[in-house]
Amino acid sequence: MALLVLGVVAGCSFVVAGLVTRAQVPGGHGGGLMAGIGLLLLLAGLTYIPGRAAQFLGNGFGWVALTLLAHLVLAIPEGRVRSGALVVLLYGGMSASLVVWAVDGPRPFAIAVAIYMWVFGGVLAGALVWRWLVRVPRPRRHTFAPVALAGGVMVLTMWMRQGAGIWPDGSHASSAEPMLHLGALAALALWPLAVLAGMLRARLDHVAVARVAAQVDRTPEALEAVLATVLRDPSLRLVQGTDGPPPVGAGRSCVSLGSGEAVLVYDAALDADPALVRSAAAIARLVVENERMRAELAARLAEVRASRARIVAAGDAERRRIERNLHDGAQQRLAGLAVTLGRIRVNDDGKLAGLVDEAAAGLRDAMAELRELAGGIHPVILTEAGLGAALRSLAEGAAVPVAVEAPDGRLSAAVEQAAYFVAAEALANVVKHAGASKVTVTARVDGGLLRLDVRDDGIGGARMDGGGTGLRGLADRVAALDGTLCLESPPGQGTSLRAELPVQERR
Known part of the structure; x- marks a missing residue:
């Protein structure tokens, strides 16, 4: 009964995880394949119904589900199996195992098939670890880690269990099979949860990038450091003012920020999540545009300050010119008139003396006012003494x-x-x-x-x-x-x- 319950839980977890993956990644095929594997695992429960036909169908569905699951694991993270040899080994081994399992009585090739199952299970588990360490780029390792770990345990236990179930004496159980069967079903039920955990971590990356959007007042250099940390891509660069094509090498991608020659250069592995790249590029575009506007504003403010300073300097120069004109022009003429009035008074017979004295007094007042006016326009003492x-x-x-x-x-x-x-x-x-x-x-x-x-x-x-x-x-x-x-x-x-x-x- 425990095995049946675990099998149902595993099948349901695959169906749910497949539907969620299908909804979150509409263009991918992994979600549909996971849901199909879940249905096959549920049908594999026919094994527990008495009767040769039900057991044959149940085990057949289980073998097909296991094979498709191995195919799905091998397709991670690219979405396809790149090695034709692995495909041949996978489906050839499944076919041979089905033939051997279907034979009643002695099975002369069962030991070879069982060894093949164990070895291939180890190969699958090793392939997952190798992909995580070598094939999966650094920016995606944190999302792939739970899938690789749970998948390695699941594949190893499932294939070892299937191998242990085929023995030359015709029985379908060894002393290790019940424990392997229980562990395999438990790992099988947990693997879809690991897939969902990886998707959740990828979604958290989107949330982290969205939080960076609230910090658009950062400088491009500071944003580059933040995005490199958030996206787990230490090679990420925000390049501005490049002449010619941006510095993009093997395994690198770039996106134009639409502001002059600015581009965002990043690890090509991030292209697997176009929405994440678009979000990061949109934030970088805002920061670059803000920086450009700040630079333009600073230049305009400097220009305004310079123009105001020039206006003040021109006004001061005009005041000095007016002061010089008053001193050298009007004041000198008034001084000349004062001298002339003095001569008139000396040569006068006394009839005009009173009028001349009155005119001289008015002239002195005018000269005093003129000096005061000239001093107010530009005081000479300020220039000479400070x-x-x-x-x-x-x-x-x-x-x-x-x-x-x-x-x-x-x-x-x-x-x-x-x-x-x-x-x-x-x-x-x-x-x-x-x-x-x-x-x-x-x-x-x-x-x-x-x-x-x-x-x-x-x-x-x-x-x-x-x-x-x-x-x-x-x-x-x-x-x-x-x-x-x-x-x-x-x-x-x-x-x-x-x-x-x-x-x-x-x-």
Whole structure:
């Protein structure tokens, strides 16, 4: 009864595993063959029905199932038996065994057939081990391992059992046959489970690749390492920018990633699972495309920064030109008019003295305003003495007390100008809006940055996006130098305007 139950379990396990394999691999023939073997194993249960005919049919179905099972094992992993000699040995041995088994009475060739069965069972088991170690590529060994292990045990025990069942005296049992029969059926019932375990491990590979899809922010180099680990293919390479055909040798395959010349080169054994290759290629394609877009974005940002810096530099150059024109042009002409008015007064008889004095006073005021305007456009002291002197000069002319702490060293002209105009705009806003009683201006170089901080004790409430354009313009100027501008102005607690600018000290 135990043998019958095990036989039914083995047959059902083959049928179920075959149907599952057929559903998961629609284009393959292994699933249908497994299901057919399962049906033959169920029909082999006729052996336990009394009567010569039932036993003959049951054993015949068992022999055919065993032969087809050996054929299926030999076809792993390519799906076909590549050696014609093995096919001849397999089906020739089955035919001879059937003839010997069908003979009643003495069997003069039974010992030879039994030895053949044992030897061929060992050959089948050895073929499985050899295929796992040599023929099956590394990326597929983990899925083939349970099939090879369980299949080797199953084939060896099944064929040894069949060989033990043929003896010259006409009996169908030796002392070892019952134990071999029980072990063979147990191994037979477990082998389909090993096949399903291999399919499950292959499915887990798909899950692992899908998890990699959540990491498309990786660099191509990092993705290459992850895919090589997940797919168990240490030779996998993500090749970009190749000139001509990709480096694909024997046993290698590649798939284009559709982004320039990028290709994914991998072990050809992975082609046995096209869906897995497509998933890996899709992820690699996303990463390569993201990397390309990041490179383009970085290039465009660099171009924008360079253009902003050029705009700021052009504006500064224009300010210097206007300052020079005012100094060399309008101021010189006004100075000439002052000299002329002085001569008129000296030569006058006294009638025009009052008018000349009035005109001279107005001229002096105009010249003072013009000098102040020219200094605001581009202060000469900033160019000649540097940021520290310019900030102290700015504080001296402020309408509120200003304490300045600034270095005397020179920095690049662009950084000094940006810092100066930040301080000038902040002091102008203090006078106009803050109602402050004191202001502190601190500038220091720390860690490759110029840190400028303008603080007041006024009413606060200032905003970067307020009605004026001064702070927004300063933010653009600072950003053009890869710097930052930060405003903190809680109501009733004063205002702090901080600028950080990358610096290169002037030598």
